[in-house]
Amino acid sequence: MEVYTLSEGQQSDFPQFWGDVTLPVFSKHALHAVHDLIKDQVEALPLKHSEHQYFAIHVLNVVDALDYDKIEVKRMLRSGRRSGIKKYSFYPEKIKGQHIFKVYLDDRVQSDVLVSDEFKERVTSSSLVGYKFVEVWDSEQSDS
Secondary structure, three states: OEOOOOOOOOOOOOOOOOOOOOOOEEEHHHHHHHHHHHOOOEEEEEEEOOOOOEEEEEEOOEEOOEOOOOOEEEEOOOOOOEEEEEEOOEOHHHHOOOOEEEEEEOOEEOOOOEEOHHHHHHHHHOOOOOOOOOOOOOHHHOOO
């Protein structure tokens, strides 16, 4: 797939493109930095860009790890059907060793891409730029 830069600015190792904002995109440098953590959990699909080498990251790893007794869900107004997750909670043993993943809510795969603390630490300790992490769950406070 061919991608274009619409506005110039600081080079990013994790650029965002219009369209599917839940699809992670990594630079070649970023992919190399975390490859050993995610190699069996993703499919790195090359993107065509005139100046930089980018990869769309298709997350293959879907984990059935939600602790339904502790999560908070979003519901559709009319049907009341669960449509998303407001507050995450996991069974820690089910996400151990899962460095990039998605989760099931009921029988549907959620679009949010989640990463481990080890993945985050690898990215933040590298010379990578443009990342944005939002903590959704703290394993140290998993009872809250």
